[in-house]
Amino acid sequence: MSERLLLTALKGGNNTKIITLNGKKMKKMPSALEKLPGLRTLDLQNNLICNVCPELSTLTQLTLLNLGNNQLEEVPEEMKHLTSLKKLHLFGNRIHRFATGVCGGLQELILLNLNYNLLKSLPEEIGRLKNLTYLSINHNQLTMIPTELCSLVHLSALHLNYNQLTCIPEEIKLLQNLRQLFLVRNNIEFLPEGLCHLKKLRILDIAGNVIQIFPAGFQNLKLREFYCEGNPLFLMRPITARQPKDIWTLREIAARFVLCQLEENNDLIVNAIESYPETKDKLSKAKKCALCSKPFLSEWLECVQFVPPSKNWKISRNLHLIPLRILLCSYHCFDQRGPKVFGIVPE
Template identity: 50%
Template structure:
């Protein structure tokens, strides 16, 4: 296949900044490409490429590289030499693996598109892409995401639609600049409380999962759009229940006493707690009662509150009342709750 665009570019001098060789049935990169050292944008989508040339490292000024719809089976390690690269498109390939080495060499990357591949996992080293703002992994085979991904503090968009995710790490709350989170068409059953710490989140797409109830602090999010159609959300179906007397373990009684003392600013106890790492670890798992405000560990009653979100944001069709988890420390507090809380019946 004649390489007229490349020939014209070379004849025009080595100062060419942009080159497009799309849909030219290329199996290999042209030999003269590495001579175009001023190149900043290279579009090679819709070809038959499965590897890059070793001399690609000569393109030290390259900022945008489009390798979409080719035949790569992994993310090419030669990319680590492209220190100036900011946007990388690898959608529509056969990629099953992303080498940790790639993550270490692309520290200026702000956009990475790996949609429509066969990735089943991400390397923990992905946290090295410290300037990444947009990560798109739609239509892959991911079963989980590493907690290290939550160290990408500049991330603004995360797209994980059509994967096999069953859960999210609690650390996802560290993504405080994230504005768009797309998780539709996965197998997620429960959302972590950390999700509610994402202060910048405005669009959340959870359609087509297995979610029944939302985290306790869900109302703290300032969402503009929320999509959750296709989930088995809890509905209002009041049933009679048998109230059982609270029987607390010695560990639970002790924990509740200590938590209450800490809440009342017991200084001597605070000083003692700083020296006991084991106790600190146990008490770090505390929950707070929505009725009395005191902390507890394991003995708790799960309730649901139905929050009207239709007027606050754009939502899925027919979604008016969002089921939000509410935790109570005892039946005593349950008997004092308002009419907006419902106990969850276990079938």
């Protein structure tokens, strides 16, 4: 039947640029596609196709392929030959894997739609889709985002709604062209500090996660829309708790002294530290007190600071104050805090 349908569609002759066989109950792709090397658009959505035909790899001028709502179980290897493909729709299938090497040939791809599939993970080679600007993987079973995805420097829109993500990699800061990030209905507990470096981000939707607090600097994002309903955000409801004394280890006291000397460019310390690479590496992970700006290594007090959202943001109705995570170096600084800074009591 697929061959007959294709012949009917070929009334325009072998120079046909567009083939649409939508909802024809086709169980396989027509092998006669190899007679159409100049085909630009192939729409086979809403059929019963389980596998692509080998002849698909001859369509090297194809720019749009729609196989949405079929019965594919993988992103097939044959697609690596579609070197001109710009838009690929594979939504509504049963896809749970990528064939090895398939991403290597899709260097011109700018849009990939994998919504409503069964993906539990993405391959590392997803990072080879260098021209991708739009990626949508809503309603799958993803548990993590590979750091390789964060090498897609042209990515403008990333949709990961309704998955099983628990965290976002710090490397997301590399997506400097990202304008839209959708993470609705996952299991995300924390947003990374790297998110605060996305200068072009305009829409962020994290509704329905388990986020309580945002990283410092979050309030400086140039968002136009921000939605966070359904998260157990910290509320400004202070309780009284006993305040212990500051007790630092000798290691921490020494580390703070050395860190201060390094900030002051003490030549003796600067030169000496070069002979201890492991120590230098540990000191490079030091933090700064949000109040006094002095460096510290490991002993710190986690606090929440409540700040109003930007007036330029279109926000969730229930968001009046943004809880930001800040670190203080000591209870001495904690005593000097402002009226909207509170310590977080461990559970």
